[in-house]
Amino acid sequence: MALIDIIGWVGKRRWARPVGVPMMLAARRIPLATMVRLAGRRICIPSAGYSAIALSGTSVRDNLCDGALMFETLAGAIERFGLEVDGTASDLTIEPGACGCPVTMPDNDTPYVSEHPFSTLEDIRALQVPDPLADPRMRAMTETVRLLSKRFALLTVAGGSGPFTLAAELIGASEAAMNTVMEPALMHELLEYCTRVCSAYLAAIVRAGAEVILIGEPTAAILSPASYKEFSGAYTKRLIDSIPRPVILHICGDAGHLLEGMCATGAQGLSLDAPVDLPSVAQSVPRDVVLIGNLDTVSVLLEGTPERVRESTTAMLESMRPYKNYVASSGCDLSYNTPVENIVAMIETVRGFR
Amino acid sequence: MEDDLLTGIKAGVVAGRLGGMGDMTRAALDTGVPAADIMSLGLIEAMSIVGEKFEKKEYFVPEVLVSARAMHESMDVLRPLLEASGVEPLARVTMGTVKGDLHDIGKDIVSIVLTGAGFEVQSLGADVPSEKFVEAAAGGAGVVGMSSLLTTTRPRMAEVIRLLEERGLRDGVKVIIGGAAVTEGFANEIGADGYGADAAQAVRLVKSLLGIQ
């Protein structure tokens, strides 16, 4: 039995908390790369929060608004999939919603920001940093994290939006992109604000008991390497410096051109999407940075058969065999409609791989 | 001199030099360069260079959007002249991202490059209800362009085509689709007229569908 299996076994049992809790407290002081190296086998983080909701029979909207319900949902998935790392469903509309953007919440699909009401410097200067204890959806998410770490002594992964992604929601993605060139001063002021919002929210998530923080910065994928550093990386670094936990940085899509900048943020883990060729990237990433990814969420996990998932997972694991700093995962958040058999096939293939 | 001005306009758009494009355009007009030449030899050529740079990853989304804004500064001066002299846009294109999908950057870039190529583009934005596309077709758009980046929202495209058929509007309009969630095969499956993988392809596609050289 590998160490990670023991942690998973202990962490799920209430009566074993006297052992599990000190183990998790100790884990908080260990760098992510060391944890991954000590695990004894490949760890799998499926990013299956939305699939967990589908499995529970309750609606996405209710889960995202009710911390206790989301906890029940995730607890069900932890048992069902036998996870050794627990994570919340990622929701990048929480921060923009708290800052005043209208958010559309379909019953059973991911929510989205439907308007980007801010544009001028005056608008930006009038914005207040939301109090994570007062905003209802920030509170719901922190409550979920609190309940998870009270019930399970597992590595709890939770997080939020990166500064540029939040900025793009506040003023609109095309506007944000153009302003990196046309109005850099305005962008910097906006990003200062966004960094404060992200930092306050993630601090609340840490206080609620998260062991690992996940920052999602998808919209930075549209930037050049140089503007990534200036308009996302520099702020992400400050954000990460403010968080007393290991941080995983995720950028969707083809983020290969941003890798160097991502490494410079101080993130201990980089989560990359299916378009990135992990084995070739692995050579240029320092050993103490963990790579996380990157099974295709659509063509393999959503549309494929369990057989196809097993093949792709094995191929991925084989190609990353030489690298100890690697965690198996889907490239991005799994879609609500992903077949359960496919998620199980991915997790079991990883677990059985030696 | 005239050539210099035209080259300057072209370079200004490629470099995304904002603020002076209107004056440069007026200066070129003053020396006798026809508006239609500024349009085709300056702006359209510039935007196709921008499109190439984007594909080669020399330019990224922000640079393309800023070049487009520079093009618009010049277009604002040219438009009244082109309209007065009876130069019609090649066709009217309506462009939007389907209902439930908020990814609007890709379709913005396609809209910009189509405008650069001489089309009049009406942008419906993102999260566009299927009805809105149908209304645009009823209002005389020759081409309806839809973007979808989410597998969950692409069925909306088939819905729009079905609605167009029900209203008897399907034959009068070309339907093109694009975005990360769709493919050539999907376009055939739902009976769209064409698929474009990027903005340059979108231009070629629209031109060939409308029989424009």
Ligand code: B12
């Ligand atoms: C930036 C981004 C976001 C931003 C969007 C900002 C904005 N306002 O646009 C934010 C953070 C809001 C976001 C949210 C989400 N996203 Co997103 N996002 C991206 C990302 C990283 C880049 C998209 C982009 O702008 N690319 C740059 C542009 C220039 O490229 P493009 O859009 O492909 O457009 C080009 C061509 O496709 C073509 N084209 C586009 N449209 C058209 C139309 C016509 C007619 C033609 C001819 C051509 C054409 O020409 C364009 C120019 O070359 C992609 C990754 C990727 N691989 O695309 C994921 C991605 C699209 N997102 C994805 C997902 C899942 C989501 C979320 C559900 C995430 C979540 N779990 O919360 C939400 C959904 C929100 C919603 N309801 O829409 C998935 C979609 C998977 C799928 N197939 O279903 C992707 C592919 C990432 C992934 N691998 O999982 N996202």
